[in-house]
Amino acid sequence: MKKNKITYQDVGKIGKTSNLLLNIIMILLALACIYPLLLVFGISITDEKTVTLEGYRLIPKVISFKAYDYVFTDAVDIFRAYGVTILVTLLGSIMSLIVISLYAYPLSRKDFKYKTFFTFIVFFTMLFNAGLVPWYMVYTNILHIKNTLFAMILPGLMTPLYVLIMRTFYVTTIPESIIEAAKVDGASEFRIFTQIVLPLSKPSLATIGLFNVLFYWNDWYSPLLFITDEKLYNLQYLLYRINQSITYITSQSNSLGNVSEILANIPSQTARMAMAIIAIGPIVLAYPFFQKYFVEGLTVGSIK
Amino acid sequence: MKKSKKKATFVEELKRNKSLFIMLIPGILVLLSNNYLPMPGVLLAFKDYNYTKGFFKSDWVGFDNFKYLFNSSQAYIITRNTILYNLAFIIISLTLALGLAIILNELRNKRLAKIYQSVFFLPYFLSWVVVSYLVYSLLSSDQGVFNNLLVHFNMKPINWYIEAKFWPAILVFVNTWKWTGYDSIIYLAAIVGIDKSLYEAAAIDGASRVKQIMYITIPSIMPVITILTLLKIGRIFYGDFGLFWNIPKNMGVLYNVTNVIDTYVYRALVQAGDIGMATASGLYQATVGFILVLAANFVVRRFNKENALM
Numbered sequence: 001m002k003k004n005k006i007t008y009q010d011v012g013k014i015g016k017t018s019n020l021l022l023n024i025i026m027i028l029l030a031l032a033c034i035y036p037l038l039l040v041f042g043i044s045i046t047d048e049k050t051v052t053l054e055g056y057r058l059i060p061k062v063i064s065f066k067a068y069d070y071v072f073t074d075a076v077d078i079f080r081a082y083g084v085t086i087l088v089t090l091l092g093s094i095m096s097l098i099v100i101s102l103y104a105y106p107l108s109r110k111d112f113k114y115k116t117f118f119t120f121i122v123f124f125t126m127l128f129n130a131g132l133v134p135w136y137m138v139y140t141n142i143l144h145i146k147n148t149l150f151a152m153i154l155p156g157l158m159t160p161l162y163v164l165i166m167r168t169f170y171v172t173t174i175p176e177s178i179i180e181a182a183k184v185d186g187a188s189e190f191r192i193f194t195q196i197v198l199p200l201s202k203p204s205l206a207t208i209g210l211f212n213v214l215f216y217w218n219d220w221y222s223p224l225l226f227i228t229d230e231k232l233y234n235l236q237y238l239l240y241r242i243n244q245s246i247t248y249i250t251s252q253s254n255s256l257g258n259v260s261e262i263l264a265n266i267p268s269q270t271a272r273m274a275m276a277i278i279a280i281g282p283i284v285l286a287y288p289f290f291q292k293y294f295v296e297g298l299t300v301g302s303i304k
Numbered sequence: 305m306k307k308s309k310k311k312a313t314f315v316e317e318l319k320r321n322k323s324l325f326i327m328l329i330p331g332i333l334v335l336l337s338n339n340y341l342p343m344p345g346v347l348l349a350f351k352d353y354n355y356t357k358g359f360f361k362s363d364w365v366g367f368d369n370f371k372y373l374f375n376s377s378q379a380y381i382i383t384r385n386t387i388l389y390n391l392a393f394i395i396i397s398l399t400l401a402l403g404l405a406i407i408l409n410e411l412r413n414k415r416l417a418k419i420y421q422s423v424f425f426l427p428y429f430l431s432w433v434v435v436s437y438l439v440y441s442l443l444s445s446d447q448g449v450f451n452n453l454l455v456h457f458n459m460k461p462i463n464w465y466i467e468a469k470f471w472p473a474i475l476v477f478v479n480t481w482k483w484t485g486y487d488s489i490i491y492l493a494a495i496v497g498i499d500k501s502l503y504e505a506a507a508i509d510g511a512s513r514v515k516q517i518m519y520i521t522i523p524s525i526m527p528v529i530t531i532l533t534l535l536k537i538g539r540i541f542y543g544d545f546g547l548f549w550n551i552p553k554n555m556g557v558l559y560n561v562t563n564v565i566d567t568y569v570y571r572a573l574v575q576a577g578d579i580g581m582a583t584a585s586g587l588y589q590a591t592v593g594f595i596l597v598l599a600a601n602f603v604v605r606r607f608n609k610e611n612a613l614m
Contacts (some may be wrong), residue, residue, distance in 0.1 A: 013410075013412055013513070014410050014411075014412070014513045015513075016412075019410075019411065019412045022407050022410065022411060023411065023413075023416065025407070026407065026411070026416075026420045027420075029404075029420075029424070030419075030420050030423040030424065032481070033423050033424055033426060033427060033481065033485070034423060034426065036438035036439070036441065036442065037426075037438065039438070039441050039442070039449065040437060040441055043441060051447065052447075055446070055447040055448070055449070055451070055452040056441050056442075056444065056447045056448060056449050056452070057449075057452075098330065099330045099331050099334055100331070102328070102330060102331065103327065103328055103330065103331030103332075105324075105327055106321070106324035106325070106328055109324065111321075112321055113313075113317045113321075114314075114317065118328060121335060121340075122331075122335065125335065125338075125339040126597075127594055127597050127598070128590055128593075128594045129342075129590060130339075130342040130346050130586070130587075130590065131342075131346065131569065131583065131586025131587060131589065131590050132566075132569050132570060132573060132582070132586055133345065133348060133569070133573055133579060133582045133583040133586055134342035134344075134345020134346055134348065134583065134586075135338070135342040135345075136573065137342070137345055137348075137359070138337060138341045138342045138345065139337075141359075142341060143337055154334070154337060154338065155338065157334045157338075158331055158334040158335065158338070163331070188323065189321075189323030189324060189327075214429060217431075218429075218430070218431035218434075219431075220431060220432070220433045220546075221545070221546070236431050236433050236434070237433075239433050239434065239437065240433045240550070243433070243436060243440075243550075243553070244554075269447070272437070273437065273441070276434055276437040276438075279431075279434060280430060280434055283429045283430070284426070284429070287425075287426070287429050288422060291422060294425075295493070298486070298489060298490060298493075299489070299490060299493040
């Protein structure tokens, strides 16, 4: 009996040679995935002069942490941008969870007559959108939120897919009988929602919350459109702006007289790479712990 | 008569489920400001927008903005780029990501497989701005790793950011790097769900592992493959703005091969300030995109009703 089982497993697995070969391919691909990250890290801890002379290298010839010294002590902009990123990420993720969990709940209730209509108006935004210009005009000319934190929060508040995922979660995991029983006991809708429904929805809230955090942390698009005030630059957008000014200099270096003046205001190459590492850092360190939630959300979301 | 009856029931429902309606309010406000207030704005596509005259008083110009767009060579270039890049991305997802998922499932050491999977997933978590830093460290003409290698082998360094011929390959490569891990996770989740007894039965019948992949694994996850692909085809008219905007660094000489509809609309709005044209291009994209999404959904429905968006 036991022997039989072992042969099953052996038949069910690939041969040792092909296993070794596939592992080698996987290791090479994995290296290709992280090499650029390691490279940027390598540059960030290299001495600036060495980088200028020898070019970008994975393993630094002369190690120096000056770039990080600069970023952590001299660069006020970066601190402020970090603050903006953290603030927007916190506010945005929390507000988004509130908006989504509230909106999805009535859609999950069988006794709510207009659930189809309110589901459809969310769903329709996945099919058709007016495009960049009308959206831009509404933000700037009607809501007047250009150059406010809210311009970076509002775009991510209600991703339609998350509303649908949340609704499906409520429908499949919250038994109607519990809600009915609570109603009979005289509990109000809001009490049922906050004391019964939300505690049962923790896994789903965690998944959507993490996707929100990722969105706000990595957002450079809303500031690109709506933020011109340097004090409100977030980290990603600050990185973007620095990149832009460098491209500008290299493309105009012959015709410009004040190049050195612009250059003086731009962090050195190693400092730039250090900034990129600081922007990535929290995500790379945290994601192995939260990966499971992302995988769950992804598989639910893609196949609904 | 009928209408008034419907109104009455709406009021009744409003009274009965007041709390549920209140819960909807924040979401409705967000939907209004992000999606529904902008919708009448598509009328700008038929106007010659004038900043001092504003939205209502600007002159109507009929289809002039569209005529101008389609008479320029740009309409063809941006449509071609958007579709061809997306096609390439779809094909790569179908081969590379699917292959990766199958291999990860076959590896003998599951713990190693998990580690590989985590590493492949990593690029998904990086913003396009950060990715543009990574790409720059490889492609920079003075310090970049590629040019260092070329010089090392006594070859002429290449000024990557002004050589258009390399960019289709670069963009496809970068996009593959960012999304393959993500796609493979979706496929892998489907593969893991396949009934194990199918494989056991096949093994008893003497089917090799390769045969099992061909005749069990792939057919079993065919619905997932079909649906994902159709949904992607439905979005073939939308370019990934972050990729096409950040990675080529907005270099004018590269526009021919890097400009997609989304970047074109942005440039028309911000750089040229041509509101009418920008709205018209956006509406062109939204309309064709809408038809394609509906068509893709129609096909998905025929395969599997549950997986269609509607």
